[in-house]
Amino acid sequence: MSVFRTEKVVVLGLGYVGLPLAVALAKKFDVTGLDIDTRRVEELQAGTDRTREVEPEALKASTLALTSTPDDCRGADIYIVTVPTPVDGDNQPDLRPVVGATRSLAALLDPARKPIVVYESTVYPGVTEEVCGPLIEEVSGLERGKDFFLGYSPERINPGDREHTVDRIVKVVAGENSEVLERLAALYGAATSAGVFRAASIKAAEAAKVIENAQRDINIAFMNEITQIFAKLDLSIWDVLEAAGTKWNFLKFQPGLVGGHCIGVDPYYLSFRAQQLGQEPNVILAGRSINDxxxxxxxxxxxxxxxxxxxxxxxxxxxxxxxxxxxxxxxxxxxxxxxxxxxxxxxxxxxxxxxxxxxxxxxxxxxxxxxxxxxxxxxxxxxxxxxxxxxxxxxxxxxxxxxxxxxxxxxxxxxxxxxxxxxx
CATH class of the missing domain: 3.40.50.720 (NAD(P)-binding Rossmann-like Domain)
Incomplete structure (x- = not known):
């Protein structure tokens, strides 16, 4: 299962995460980018990325194929899902984008190619194997572990960050067996100069991603809480942080409005799963409440x-x-x-x-x-x-x-x- 230049890769979702990844992979592999938004695909074909994550020159020079038609993506070797994972009005995980993408790709799988389906979307531990895998089997009639395989590689895109781009960061990879793991390590390792980290399991990789953002959320919540306390004392938080920051091990977080597609959302995925398991995530939800x-x-x-x-x-x-x-x-x-x-x-x-x-x-x-x-x-x-x-x-x-x-x-x-x- 070694990776060759002729291997076919499909990236589902061409937003802030999917497009930079697809362009990076296309430097080494045969890659097709699929997005259901026809306007988005047309813009990209014209060399314009409205997210500004990929420069026009890099987009125009890329060998990446672009389509809004799922049938164009049949029979690939690796499918990478990068669709959003938002929350609903009650701050509960909204898995509809992931479920929709999973249903679409399930109809495209060719069991003769032993395809791997990789999820990059941020989810709570267990979604890839307990939700997506069974759904693929249901829609396709194929058997996981025989006709297709699962993997996970959490996205780490930071919008607007020109230093920590997808081709310069360590990519965590996980597969349902050692052969899949090594295949994904080779794939992602060819796209990033920082190397890959082989996670112990798919659940471990899912959990690693969700706590990365939950940790930041909690630390910023502390900053926001003390900001409100100091305001009652007529103290500027910036003056306090400037002084405290002189200590060598002080963590230099800042207060502010916590939104976006990751930090303001991912902790709810973890807290949802915790509550399913009967564990009340007091610290996580307290941080979310302060920031909200x-x-x-x-x-x-x-x-x-x-x-x-x-x-x-x-x-x-x-x-x-x-x-x-x-x-x-x-x-x-x-x-x-x-x-x-x-x-x-x-x-x-x-x-x-x-x-x-x-x-x-x-x-x-x-x-x-x-x-x-x-x-x-x-x-x-x-x-x-x-x-x-x-x-x-x-x-x-x-x-x-x-x-x-x-x-x-x-x-x-x-x-x-x-x-x-x-x-x-």
Whole structure:
């Protein structure tokens, strides 16, 4: 089962995770990228990646084949599933994207090729073998371990991160037997310069991924909690962290709005599984609760600081800086709470897609928002475009008697004359 250049690989899902992986693998293998979003495929075929994870030159130069037609992907040797794993309105795991992708690929498997189905989507331990495997058997009529095999390699994409790209990070791999494991180690090892780590089992690899993000979530929750405590003492968290950070073993986490497709979601997968097993995940859920309430706390604090409602500008809607990714952005919590408190809110973001903002959150982006002044200006996302604004431009955004709220301490070293400022 050695890997050859002629081996056929299919990557299902061409988003933030799937596209960079498919492009990296296509440098060594025969790779087809499948996405059910025809608009997405057409954009990629034209050399445009709206996620900005793959540069246009790299996309155009890639040998990656692109399709929105599942039939084009029949008879591959390896299928890699990279679809999202969100939560529903009750913060319960929503496995519908994974289930849908599994059903689709099950109909494409050729048992003569002994295909491997690899999941990269973040799930709770057990999903690959206890949910996906049986579903493939049910749909295809094939037998796992004989006609097809399972593997898992958790995604570690950090949107906007140009250092820890998929071709430079250690890839954890797991297979249902040693032969599958070595085949996946060879596949992923050919795509990354950092090497691979062979996990003890598929469940161990699933668990490793979900705790990576749960750990960050809990640490940020601590930061958010002490931020709220220090606010009552009229202490800036940034001043406290600057002092505490001089200790050699102090963990340098920061407070903020915790959203996105991983940190704000994955802990719910782990807590769901724990509760299924009769174990109450107190620490995990406490952290989630603190972080989920942070947006409303920020809005309430600013409302009280302002002494009432007025016009408000929120700068940044994406879930983090310098990316167009709007998924699970907690900035919307600040916006909605300000509106509940009577503020008229204008939203600006230089990177977010206006149509996606309307679809996801029902809000309008105002491209000309930086040409007016407001009673309250909230710099919610530290985009580079906002960092580059000159002092006089920032001052012009704040009406007389207004407040500039800098949530990520972006302008800590800046002198903005005549403007009242607030930060966490």
């Amino acid at each position: 309430r942070m947006g409303a706390w920020v809005a309430d604090t600013l409302h009280e600081r302002r002494g009432g409602a007025g016009s408000a500008l929120v700068m940044g809607l994406t879930f983090k800086e310098n990316v167009p990714d709007l998924r699970n952005s907690k900035v919307i919590d600040v916006i909605r709470r300000l509106e509940e408190r009577g503020h008229t809110v204008t939203i600006h973001d230089p990177l977010a897609d206006a149509a996606e903002a309307r679809h996801e959150y029902g809000v309008k982006l105002d491209g000309g928002a930086l040409e007016r002044s407001y009673d309250l200006v909230v710099v919610a996302v530290p985009h580079e475009a906002y960092r580059d604004l000159p002092d006089d431009k920032l001052a012009s955004l704040v009406a007389e008697g207004g407040l500039l709220a800098d949530l990520k301490n972006l302008y800590a070293r800046r002198t903005i004359s005549g403007v009242e400022r607030w930060s966490l």
